[in-house]
Amino acid sequence: xxxxxxxxxxxxxxxxxxxxxxxxxxxxxxHVYWYRQLPEEGLKFMVYLQxxxxxxxxxMPKERFSAEFPKEGPSILRIQQVVRGDSAAYFxxxxxxxxxxxxxxxxxxxxTVV
Amino acid sequence: xxxxxxxxxxxxxxxxxxxxxNCAYENTAFDYFPWYQQFPGKxxxxxxxxxxxxxxxxxxxxxxxxxxxxxxxxLHIMDSQPGDSAxxxxxxxxETSYDKVIFGPGTSLSVIP
Numbered sequence: 001x002x003x004x005x006x007x008x009x010x011x012x013x014x015x016x017x018x019x020x021x022x023x024x025x026x027x028x029x030x031h032v033y034w035y036r037q038l039p040e041e042g043l044k045f046m047v048y049l050q051x052x053x054x055x056x057x058x059x060m061p062k063e064r065f066s067a068e069f070p071k072e073g074p075s076i077l078r079i080q081q082v083v084r085g086d087s088a089a090y091f092x093x094x095x096x097x098x099x100x101x102x103x104x105x106x107x108x109x110x111x112t113v114v
Numbered sequence: 115x116x117x118x119x120x121x122x123x124x125x126x127x128x129x130x131x132x133x134x135x136n137c138a139y140e141n142t143a144f145d146y147f148p149w150y151q152q153f154p155g156k157x158x159x160x161x162x163x164x165x166x167x168x169x170x171x172x173x174x175x176x177x178x179x180x181x182x183x184x185x186x187x188x189l190h191i192m193d194s195q196p197g198d199s200a201x202x203x204x205x206x207x208x209e210t211s212y213d214k215v216i217f218g219p220g221t222s223l224s225v226i227p
Binding site (some may be wrong): 033042043048102103104106 | 219
Protein backbone atom coordinates (compact mmCIF):
# COMPACT_ATOMS: atom_id res chain seq x y z
CA UNK A 1 0.00 0.00 0.00
CA UNK A 2 1.84 3.05 -1.26
CA UNK A 3 1.82 6.11 0.95
CA UNK A 4 0.84 9.60 -0.08
CA UNK A 5 2.60 10.29 -3.37
CA UNK A 6 3.66 13.80 -4.27
CA UNK A 7 5.36 14.87 -7.45
CA UNK A 8 7.53 16.37 -8.50
CA UNK A 9 9.87 16.21 -5.49
CA UNK A 10 11.68 19.34 -6.66
CA UNK A 11 10.37 22.04 -8.95
CA UNK A 12 12.19 25.11 -10.22
CA UNK A 13 10.20 27.89 -11.81
CA UNK A 14 11.11 31.35 -13.04
CA UNK A 15 9.17 34.32 -11.71
CA UNK A 16 5.90 34.64 -13.55
CA UNK A 17 5.60 30.97 -14.53
CA UNK A 18 2.99 28.53 -13.28
CA UNK A 19 3.67 25.73 -10.80
CA UNK A 20 1.55 22.59 -10.63
CA UNK A 21 1.98 20.29 -7.66
CA UNK A 22 0.34 16.87 -7.63
CA UNK A 23 -0.77 14.69 -4.75
CA UNK A 24 -2.16 11.17 -4.86
CA UNK A 25 -3.66 10.22 -1.48
CA UNK A 26 -3.27 6.84 0.14
CA UNK A 27 -5.60 4.16 -1.16
CA UNK A 28 -8.94 4.45 0.58
CA UNK A 29 -8.33 8.03 1.74
CA UNK A 30 -10.87 10.57 0.57
CA HIS A 31 -9.69 13.68 2.44
CA VAL A 32 -6.72 15.73 1.20
CA TYR A 33 -5.02 18.62 2.96
CA TRP A 34 -2.29 20.92 1.62
CA TYR A 35 0.24 22.66 3.84
CA ARG A 36 3.11 25.04 3.13
CA GLN A 37 6.36 25.07 5.07
CA LEU A 38 8.70 28.00 4.74
CA PRO A 39 12.37 27.52 5.65
CA GLU A 40 12.83 27.20 9.41
CA GLU A 41 9.08 27.57 9.97
CA GLY A 42 6.17 25.36 10.86
CA LEU A 43 3.43 23.94 8.69
CA LYS A 44 0.75 26.38 7.61
CA PHE A 45 -2.61 25.01 6.51
CA MET A 46 -3.69 26.01 3.03
CA VAL A 47 -6.71 24.01 1.88
CA TYR A 48 -8.82 20.93 2.67
CA LEU A 49 -10.53 19.03 -0.12
CA GLN A 50 -12.69 16.00 -0.63
CA UNK A 51 -13.43 14.54 -4.04
CA UNK A 52 -14.76 17.36 -6.27
CA UNK A 53 -15.27 19.65 -3.27
CA UNK A 54 -13.25 22.33 -1.51
CA UNK A 55 -14.21 22.08 2.16
CA UNK A 56 -11.95 24.72 3.73
CA UNK A 57 -9.70 27.12 1.85
CA UNK A 58 -9.19 29.57 4.68
CA UNK A 59 -5.38 29.29 4.43
CA MET A 60 -5.11 29.88 0.70
CA PRO A 61 -3.79 33.23 -0.52
CA LYS A 62 -6.61 35.09 -2.23
CA GLU A 63 -4.80 35.43 -5.54
CA ARG A 64 -2.75 33.14 -7.78
CA PHE A 65 -3.37 29.96 -5.74
CA SER A 66 -5.99 27.33 -6.49
CA ALA A 67 -6.57 23.67 -5.65
CA GLU A 68 -8.70 20.87 -6.95
CA PHE A 69 -9.36 17.19 -6.21
CA PRO A 70 -11.19 15.77 -9.23
CA LYS A 71 -13.29 12.63 -9.26
CA GLU A 72 -10.49 10.83 -11.08
CA GLY A 73 -6.81 11.54 -10.62
CA PRO A 74 -4.62 13.33 -8.10
CA SER A 75 -5.23 16.53 -6.21
CA ILE A 76 -3.54 19.52 -7.83
CA LEU A 77 -2.23 22.67 -6.15
CA ARG A 78 -1.73 25.35 -8.77
CA ILE A 79 0.25 28.54 -8.31
CA GLN A 80 0.04 31.06 -11.11
CA GLN A 81 2.61 33.77 -11.82
CA VAL A 82 4.97 32.54 -9.11
CA VAL A 83 7.05 35.01 -7.10
CA ARG A 84 10.19 34.44 -5.00
CA GLY A 85 8.10 34.39 -1.83
CA ASP A 86 6.33 31.24 -3.04
CA SER A 87 9.57 29.28 -2.62
CA ALA A 88 8.76 26.70 0.06
CA ALA A 89 8.08 23.04 0.68
CA TYR A 90 4.48 22.09 -0.06
CA PHE A 91 3.14 19.04 1.73
CA UNK A 92 0.02 17.08 1.03
CA UNK A 93 -1.63 14.88 3.64
CA UNK A 94 -4.54 12.48 3.41
CA UNK A 95 -6.86 10.80 5.87
CA UNK A 96 -9.61 8.21 5.58
CA UNK A 97 -13.34 8.73 5.99
CA UNK A 98 -13.31 7.81 9.67
CA UNK A 99 -11.98 10.26 12.20
CA UNK A 100 -9.90 7.89 14.29
CA UNK A 101 -6.65 8.52 12.51
CA UNK A 102 -4.29 11.41 12.02
CA UNK A 103 -2.92 12.50 8.72
CA UNK A 104 -0.42 10.68 6.56
CA UNK A 105 1.91 13.13 4.86
CA UNK A 106 3.71 12.84 1.57
CA UNK A 107 7.38 13.70 1.17
CA UNK A 108 6.57 17.12 -0.22
CA UNK A 109 7.39 19.20 -3.27
CA UNK A 110 10.14 21.72 -2.84
CA UNK A 111 9.41 24.71 -5.03
CA THR A 112 12.20 27.12 -5.86
CA VAL A 113 11.38 30.32 -7.73
CA VAL A 114 14.36 31.91 -9.46
CA UNK B 115 -7.91 30.91 19.17
CA UNK B 116 -6.71 28.56 16.48
CA UNK B 117 -3.08 28.91 17.52
CA UNK B 118 -0.93 26.22 19.10
CA UNK B 119 2.10 27.51 20.99
CA UNK B 120 5.26 25.42 21.36
CA UNK B 121 8.52 25.77 23.26
CA UNK B 122 11.45 25.64 23.18
CA UNK B 123 12.30 26.55 19.60
CA UNK B 124 15.43 24.44 19.80
CA UNK B 125 16.76 21.90 22.27
CA UNK B 126 20.10 20.20 22.76
CA UNK B 127 20.15 17.08 24.91
CA UNK B 128 22.89 14.63 25.76
CA UNK B 129 22.49 11.02 24.70
CA UNK B 130 20.55 9.16 27.37
CA UNK B 131 18.91 12.30 28.69
CA UNK B 132 15.24 13.34 28.70
CA UNK B 133 13.93 15.70 26.02
CA UNK B 134 10.88 17.74 26.99
CA UNK B 135 8.81 19.85 24.60
CA ASN B 136 5.84 21.87 25.80
CA CYS B 137 2.73 23.04 23.99
CA ALA B 138 -0.36 25.08 24.82
CA TYR B 139 -3.63 25.77 23.06
CA GLU B 140 -6.63 28.07 23.45
CA ASN B 141 -9.49 26.44 21.58
CA THR B 142 -11.33 24.10 23.94
CA ALA B 143 -13.04 22.51 20.93
CA PHE B 144 -9.79 20.71 20.05
CA ASP B 145 -10.16 17.02 20.85
CA TYR B 146 -7.17 15.35 19.26
CA PHE B 147 -3.53 16.21 19.94
CA PRO B 148 -0.91 14.53 17.73
CA TRP B 149 2.84 14.92 17.68
CA TYR B 150 4.74 14.75 14.42
CA GLN B 151 8.42 14.08 13.82
CA GLN B 152 10.15 15.48 10.74
CA PHE B 153 13.62 14.66 9.45
CA PRO B 154 15.35 17.01 6.98
CA GLY B 155 14.00 16.63 3.47
CA LYS B 156 11.11 14.43 4.58
CA UNK B 157 7.44 14.92 5.32
CA UNK B 158 6.20 14.94 8.91
CA UNK B 159 5.34 11.53 10.34
CA UNK B 160 2.82 10.87 13.08
CA UNK B 161 4.70 9.91 16.24
CA UNK B 162 2.10 9.63 18.99
CA UNK B 163 -1.28 11.19 19.74
CA UNK B 164 -3.60 11.72 22.70
CA UNK B 165 -7.23 12.59 23.29
CA UNK B 166 -8.34 14.74 26.25
CA UNK B 167 -10.05 11.89 28.11
CA UNK B 168 -6.64 10.61 29.31
CA UNK B 169 -3.84 12.47 31.09
CA UNK B 170 -0.93 10.43 29.81
CA UNK B 171 -0.05 8.15 26.94
CA UNK B 172 3.16 6.20 26.57
CA UNK B 173 4.58 4.45 23.53
CA UNK B 174 8.07 3.09 24.02
CA UNK B 175 10.39 5.97 24.92
CA UNK B 176 7.80 8.61 23.99
CA UNK B 177 5.23 9.90 26.50
CA UNK B 178 2.58 12.60 26.12
CA UNK B 179 1.36 14.31 29.28
CA UNK B 180 -1.94 16.19 28.96
CA UNK B 181 -3.38 18.80 31.33
CA UNK B 182 -6.90 19.62 30.15
CA UNK B 183 -7.60 22.34 32.73
CA UNK B 184 -4.38 24.20 31.89
CA UNK B 185 -4.80 23.54 28.15
CA UNK B 186 -1.24 22.28 27.98
CA UNK B 187 0.43 19.13 26.79
CA UNK B 188 4.00 17.96 26.52
CA LEU B 189 6.18 15.35 24.87
CA HIS B 190 8.84 13.54 26.86
CA ILE B 191 11.49 11.50 25.08
CA MET B 192 13.23 9.21 27.53
CA ASP B 193 16.76 7.91 26.95
CA SER B 194 17.17 10.29 24.00
CA GLN B 195 19.30 8.96 21.14
CA PRO B 196 21.14 10.70 18.29
CA GLY B 197 18.60 9.14 15.90
CA ASP B 198 15.89 11.18 17.65
CA SER B 199 17.47 14.37 16.28
CA ALA B 200 14.67 15.91 14.22
CA UNK B 201 12.06 18.65 14.31
CA UNK B 202 9.03 17.90 16.45
CA UNK B 203 5.65 19.52 15.94
CA UNK B 204 2.79 19.44 18.39
CA UNK B 205 -0.62 19.87 16.85
CA UNK B 206 -4.32 20.01 17.60
CA UNK B 207 -7.51 19.25 15.76
CA UNK B 208 -11.27 19.15 16.13
CA GLU B 209 -11.28 15.54 15.06
CA THR B 210 -14.99 14.98 15.25
CA SER B 211 -15.60 17.48 12.48
CA TYR B 212 -12.81 16.39 10.08
CA ASP B 213 -11.25 19.74 10.76
CA LYS B 214 -7.75 20.69 9.72
CA VAL B 215 -4.78 20.00 11.98
CA ILE B 216 -3.21 23.15 13.44
CA PHE B 217 0.53 22.83 13.99
CA GLY B 218 2.80 24.47 16.51
CA PRO B 219 5.92 26.20 15.16
CA GLY B 220 8.18 23.22 15.86
CA THR B 221 11.13 22.32 18.08
CA SER B 222 14.47 21.39 16.58
CA LEU B 223 15.97 18.65 18.76
CA SER B 224 19.64 17.73 18.64
CA VAL B 225 20.81 14.76 20.68
CA ILE B 226 24.57 14.82 21.09
CA PRO B 227 26.68 11.76 21.90
